[in-house]
Amino acid sequence: MTDIVIEYLDCRPGGVWVDCTAGEGGHAKQILKRIGPEGLLIAIDRDAGVLEKAKDKLKGQEENVRIFNSNFTGLGEILKELRISKVDGILFDLGLSTFQLEDRSRGFSFKDDGPLDMRMSEEISKSAAYYVNNLDERRLNEAIFRYGEERWAKSIAGAIVRERGKGTIETAGALAEIIRRAIPRSKWPGRIHPATRTFQALRILVNEELEAIEETLPAAIGLLKDKGRICVISFHSLEDRIVKNVFRDFSGRKEEAMFKVLTRKPVVASDEEKRQNPRSRSAKLRAGEVING
Ligand SMILES: C[S@@+](CC[C@H](N)C(=O)[O-])C[C@H]1O[C@@H](n2cnc3c(N)ncnc32)[C@H](O)[C@@H]1O
Known part of the structure; x- marks a missing residue:
């Protein structure tokens, strides 16, 4: 192109x-x-x-x-x-470069188990981990629904809030697993990983x-x-x-x-x-x- x-x-x-x-x-x-x-x-x-x-x-x-x-x-x-x-x-x-996606320390990819960061710039103060661990359930649901166009947003937000009650969610891998379990297997999207939409939503939120x-x-x-x-x-x-x-x-x-x-x-x-x-x-x-x- x-x-x-x-x-x-x-x-x-x-x-x-x-x-x-x-x-x-x-x-x-x-x-x-x-x-x-x-x-x-x-x-x-x-x-x-x-x-x-x-x-x-x-x-x-x-x-x-x-x-x-x-x-x-x-x-x-x-x-x-x-x-x-x-x-x-x-x-x-727009979006991410291959370099950013492949750098596991940035946490952009649910395929890697890097820290849940997703900041495109060092000037951004709040990482994805901040939102995942601090946003209340309603706002998490809204963000995942709006920025990820994810119809399972409510279940995912609920699962995140339950899991973070047991301990801070720190890595991309841990979040991806929570999302995978929050969506019934029969409803997983065909071509993409079940966490794709939620990760997109968080990235958009973090980087405005x-x-x-x-x-x-x-x-x-x-x-x-x-x-x-x-x-x-x-x-x-x-x-x-x-x-x-x-x-x-x-x-x-x-x-x-x-x-x-x-x-x-x-x-x-x-x-x-x-x-x-x-x-x-x-x-x-x-x-x-x-x-x-
Ligand atoms: C798809 S890549 C661009 C690839 C590039 N055209 C090339 O040929 O290598 C998108 C880039 O946009 C940058 N970016 C995204 N949003 C931005 C913004 N609001 N201001 C400046 N850069 C931004 C990202 O950091 C990333 O490096």
């Missing part, structure tokens, strides 16, 4: 592009290739560890890159600091992920030049719904700067890519363009 994203971003030599979720630098490298020695790439990620990977990948091209360890909610401030008022394109590739997207997408569209492009890759329906709604809202406005949605339906990975990279199965790309910005 990277090639399609880069096409939609319409990267040309000499322009300014922003990668709001630089991750390990895969897309960033492709953008740099196309904008050439005259172009500028602003690479942002809230995870300092993963940014080190991006720095490695972009070595030798430092002149054309500015790297910021920040939440992308700081996009406007970052551009101000660089004295840039408008840019040619902005990319959001939806708030960041809701706040930053409209601001990002306002930072695009005439013919500037925005691309968003999302990995679950809650994110995709926000992108769809923001794009629809902007394209319906009759203002001087118009917004055109370039993807009538979200673009999904090819069957071949889905086979090679199972995470791409849930990826959805939406792209848009500002006209007369």
Whole structure:
């Protein structure tokens, strides 16, 4: 899907592009290739560890890159600091990088038995363990239902509260086991682990992920030049719904700067890519363009 994203971003030599979720630098490298020695790439990620990977990948091209360890909610401030008022394109590739998922000390994966952390940034004070061990049952239920779209939220919240009465729940593995037992076996989801939705909910809660997207997408569209492009890759329906709604809202406005949605339906990975990279199965790309910005 990277090639399609880069096409939609319409990267040309000499322009300014922003990668709001630089991750390990895969897309960033492709953008740099196309904008050439005259172009500028602003690479942002809230995870300092993963940014080190991006720095490695972009070595030798430092002149054309500015790297910021920040939440992308700081996009406007970052551009101000660089004295840039408008840019040619902005990319959001939401969610987690492989590096974060595979680092068992972060507790993002129910497959590993790492500490129940899930913080994408050291600036976040409360880890997943805090919420799992302190939120009251009603709020746990609400969070799992809302952010995980998990219909067994009530049983899971109940099981968590019962288990934590016996001792603090400290690891991803311990939580995954509690969730597995809270859902009747005959109701386990077919393709995914029974803990997938609850882990998604906790991650969204810990990192305030939806708030960041809701706040930053409209601001990002306002930072695009005439013919500037925005691309968003999302990995679950809650994110995709926000992108769809923001794009629809902007394209319906009759203002001087118009917004055109370039993807009538979200673009999904090819069957071949889905086979090679199972995470791409849930990826959805939406792209848009500002006209007369
Ligand atoms: C799917 S990965 C990006 C992978 C990247 N496009 C690449 O090609 O390597 C998502 C990245 O977004 C970062 N991220 C998620 N939410 C963020 C936010 N609100 N602000 C900044 N970075 C964020 C994560 O830390 C993670 O590294």
